[in-house]
Amino acid sequence: MSTDTAQEPILQITGLSKSFGAIRALRGVDFELRRGEIHALAGENGAGKSTLMNIIDGIFLPDSGEIRLDGQVVTIKSPAMAQKLGIGLVHQEIALCPDVTVAENIFMAATNMSRAPLMDFAGLQRKAAEVLGRLGDIDPSAMVRTLSISQQQLVEIAKALTLDCRVLILDEPTAALTEREAAILFKIMHRLAAQGISIIYISHRMVEIFENCDRVTVLRDGQFISTLKVADTTPREVVSAMVGRVIDDLYPPKQRSEERSDEIILEVRGLTEARRFRDVSFQLRKGEILGLAGLIGAGRSEIVKGICRLEGEVTGEVILSGQTLALESYGDSIAQGLVYLSEDRKGDGLFLDMSIAANVSALRLRQIASGAGIIDDRREAAQALRLGARLNLKHGGIGQPVSHLSGGNQQKVAIAKMLSVDPKVIFLDEPTRGVDVGAKAEIHRIVRDLARKGVGVVVISSELPELIGVCDRVLVVREGRITGEVSGAEMTEDRIIYLASIGSQRRQVA
């Protein structure tokens, strides 16, 4: 491709504004996408990225401003029209039909537009296998319900790839992917870009932006801040532009050597669940943050949910401060002080349509109620305010429904809910997923603060830099077993990936 066409803008947006009631989601935003470039769109949650993308995809109509595609002014009235114009959007949230095969999901749009009265299942399977072949090992005839989240994400991407688009928008596509799957996705992105397809890539992860994108546009509070060439800027500069201030320390300081304690808060011995994990044993010391690393599907969440008795028929011992616990349900676990922060905040972490206060008190209603079980509104409010202030929760009143909060603040409500019972051990499953940079740093600090106050903390994260930055020690899980442990200088991405994918004992060709 010549430099000429590479410089040519395919999508030009000028002065785009959109309000929802009193909220001005976009204020005169400019954006330019060139042919064959990978253009990152960065900004905190609530900065207007999603609104902008939804306008480009025809889900919303702008209040004012102009969109030019190939120099022609266009009004994109619906996603179907966006598709016809060659714009494909992969949403962050998965929107597949769970009871239909992978192949049929991938070609849903094509089927919708097809005039043939009968479904050509064999053809679909064949074509789906072709597209999927590039992405990873997924059976086109499998029901989507049976796939893992990361596989479903790949199906979403495959779906967009079949649409023959000129502009492909990927909204945080790697949020649910493992490093390896993400690497494959990036390779595909580069190949598509080389074919002249322009990609808008939305992500919070600076590493991904700086390794894969050509330019980056930053939005803040609905306004255009800057468009920079990635080669001419630094992650620090982009992050500062996003939050409007300098973020100096992404991770809080680790445990100091004099803080190290031999006191064991939690010990797990021989935890086994028939199908998903075997013989899991580890110790959690007072004041430390223990990480669990592993590929998606390795069984990290399952182990932690097993300890808390959230799911599965589990055998093995859970010993809290020297006492063996007899846990039968998650209710017992909460009563003993073991709490679990779900990785799926919207799905099973929060009551989105209920108030902040009602969310915070859900784990132990009895402590805001009288002996007769009558809730004291003032005690409930006081509890929510106290924990909200402790976590620096930004809200418009604790009676506000949680759905009105940003991702970071929703996560703080979920954490406040855990803290309401004064837990002894807190298991955090992907605590910063879908949370913006500022809130992420705050959550990291909260987690360190908890450990310092003597709460046992176990963190699961698919983001290795986060695990390495936050944890004092990391256990690596592979195929339902703990296959390694790293701490101190040994805690590197390479080492963890090695242990997670190949294992400690035998070397295998993956």
Added chain:
Amino acid sequence: MTDDPTTPALAERSDQTAKRGPWSIAGRALRMRETGLILIILVLFITMSFASPYFLTWTNMRAMAMAFALEGIVVVGMTILLISGGIDLSVGSVTALAMVIAGLLFLNGVDPWLASGIAIVACTAIGATMGFFVTKVGLHHFIVSLAVMVIARGLCLLGTGGRPLGLFTLPESFKFIGQGSIGVIPVVLVVFVVVVVAFDFMLRRTTMFRKVFYTGSNPRAAAYSGIRTKRVIFLTTTLCSALCGIAGIIYMARFGSAQPTFGIGMELNVIAAAVIGGASLSGGTGTILGAILGTILLSVVSSSLALLDVSVYWQDIIRGSILLGAVTIDHYINKRRG
């Protein structure tokens, strides 16, 4: 970065919200709905008192109060069940079955109070059975209650041979709960007010019923908060049938007979009332007060249409349209707010 967790701005704002309490926003929205319903009911009242000389008479008021009071008891059960995420189509049949069971026992020489107790227990057992099929077997409320609706109706017809049971010998003391008055207030209305006030309070303030909201709002999040959601659903399902049993007994006392075909189509009225009052079929929202206002509205409309000599067939069409209109308005209000 604001390290200090108690920045003045936040602390100040928090103070205000502390005074209003955690339910302030939800409360305001509900008050809006409830005020709206009350206004509509008032407008209807005023219009009707001009349109028909019979509307604002003691007899008509009493008849209307009786109608919504008894149905209102069932509405309470349905609302709670809807909040927990369930639904019950069998309410009409189960109400009739309570009458039939108590009536048959009475005709066979059982004391009417004891017979009523047995009938209510039987209805509760039916609710528990539905709860079992929903929570243990894992079937959908809709299907289970549809089946029970048909079965219970069949039992009514089987037990009575399809004919109403005349219970002329019911003692006056028993008929009192359905027909009597305390001063000028019908006993039925008293029972209804007690049920409504008690459940309204419990639903808003007790930990037990807060769990009903959690479960309906997001069952998985509720389970992940240590709440035994299946038990909650089992209990709300059982409670709804138990309240049908109680309503059935009062109906029997009022009619002095047990009618096997009573309550056909009642489920639609009851669900409509709850939904007009703000309950959602997807669970997690609803109030007793709203649902009761919904019941009153529907009952005033029925009474008005009857007094205006509107054909019965039109009445159904109008009632259905009101439901559709209420839900549509609701949908748009929610959309704008979200």
